[in-house]
Amino acid sequence: MVAWLALYSRRANCISAYSYICSRERVTMERRAFLGLSAAAIAALGSGAALAQATDTGLAGAVAKLADLLETGYVYPDTGKKYAAMLRQKLAAGGYAAVSDPVALGQQLSADLNAVSSDRHLRIVPEAMAGGGGPRRVVVGGPAPGAGSGPQPIRRVSLEDAGWVAKGVAYLRYTGFTGDPATVAATADFMKTHATAKSLIIDCRYNGGGGIDEMNAIFPYLFAKETVLVQMQMAQSVAKARGGTPFDDDKFVRDVPAPVGLIGREHYAVPGTETGLFGAKVFYLTSGRTASAAEHLALAFRHTRRAIQIGETTAGANHFGDFVPIGAGLVVFLPVGRTIDPDTGKDWEGTGIVPDIAVAPALALEEALRRAGAL
Template sequence: MQESPVSGTASTLRRWTAMVGLAATFAITAPAFGAEAGGPYAQAIDTLADQLATRFVDPATGRRYADMLRTNAAAGKYDGIGDARAVAQTLTQDLQAVAPDGHLRVDVAPEGVPVQGPAPRGPRRVVLSPGETAPGGAVRRGSAPGPSLAPLDLPSVAETKWIADGVAYLRFNQFAGEPASVAAIQAFVRDYANADAVIIDTRTLARGGGLAEMDALFPYLFDRETVLVEMAVAKDGPRGGPTAGANTLREVAGPANMSVVQHVAVPAGEHRLAKAKVFYLTSNRTRSAGEHFALALQRTHRGTLIGERTAGANHFGGIEPIGAGLVAFIPVGRTYDPDTGKDWEGAGITPDIEVPADQALDKALALAKQ
């Protein structure tokens, strides 16, 4: 499926939000690879090296990844590995050893799942992608994200309720942008419009995702147009980078080789929640789009972050088929604070109030009642 690159269309937003971090997972049995000289994955490794050298968010690091892969391949490191999953895990470990990245990884392509693209001025991507966290445990900062066994139909909006008198509660599993989750946010801002405080819980995220849920909620939390964060992607790589289009993404001037957009909150007509206190609960499983959400609230002083430092998975991108039954998540851009230019890759985002994750809700409730 291809999307028009024309600026000013909703398709541009879809390309940007897809690149924030793909949210679905899969579980499959890996096909076996032979072990002949060079291996049937030699071309896939070379393709991966090319993609990283030309498209990785940091060009110098991308070239280091590519040099490592080609050196190892030439030395025969991958020749005797006879299983696709083992190849993918070895490549991921080698890449992370060069420079840790919270999204960069190689995995086995899911059988029977179509690949979208090539989309003009945007990355191709597999509809279902490797997971970002294991449901039972956290991803270490700077480590490769492990495979997730979370159900593919896991709803993005996990729970909404009155958790205390005047305090509305909203918990996320992910930010997949499915119509049901956007509808759930629309119902939330309608049903809890008179809340004195809103608690947003991302402590148990199964994975990241995109901007759709945020863009359904932010118009009700802000009473004036507000720049949240900036996002930058290389402008002139293969297939290039997308340009701004929807009313929440505004193209702004940036370096000559970069396409830069601001993510903007555009107020809705309903302003009652704009006066509510906002508390955002974090853990070391809060990652990717969950961290984008956290920075947007923190830097605008619209919400108080409570909990643990987040996972540190910043660089967004898409899933690329590289051949031989393998795919790779190629990070091509970053999200950052427009005031400082800093992002959270590897470091995570430090909450305003640091407490163990299992104490964050109690702390938020105590502050909400003050």
């Protein structure tokens, strides 16, 4: 009888923790419904007039600069030339003459480019919406330096939840990998203070991407030996045009051989001194909104077989890059390279990464808790 009561109490505590997380998720989803505004709508909330006046080279000059950047800096040089040719031809024909608003121009340019060749990252947005700099895939937080009173980037708490959700089950939820030093430090501290966990759940169902700094704080606790995670490739011509690769200064990225005309980099994990989580189960939660750097993490877990991915197929946004100003108050997210599986050489652009266990995103956490023995 005592044993039965103890088991019932444990299960009740787990259900209570699960209910709490679900409640937090409902609030989060309601907040995201508001945050899911278009760039034009957000611009309307700010000072549209100020944005329209922030023209460095004029709208035509912005189109011309965009063509130059794509011709020399896009991840696939041949496709970059096609983008540039289309833009120059349409500009010469007066195709953008009727567009007087920078936000509308950015939307039109994004649509035109993706009509030539689809790229889930390639887009043109107001400069103030781009956030901070640094090598990344998608910037999800922080105001741009000197953004002024115009439209501001959405500010999010990238590490939304972190703690115990059941006995022996630790939980992390990210909305983005911003690389913010405080978030990276909090991640490392969490891993250290939860090193006795039997299971770890990393929830990136609504993670739009970012960089690899948070991952680098997690990996030393999960791998018992040095382990290759993923590889990255850039065209040599693109690297030369930009003065190197986005990962040249990362201590967990190193050079590897690559096919002719390409530069190869390898993201790898090095074990830390804390060994408690080396044998822990790891569950990685995804949805169709798990994108970019969060997919980088999904591929790292898939390649190493270190985690079980639960949820939906990811968004299919592979190419890494950064925001580059083009004038007229606009920036382009310029994809400069791609991340690949070291074994197959394939990336996930346009296809996403298929989960090990396919369930609706709303059920992914419950499934992970069940497999962790908490339900």
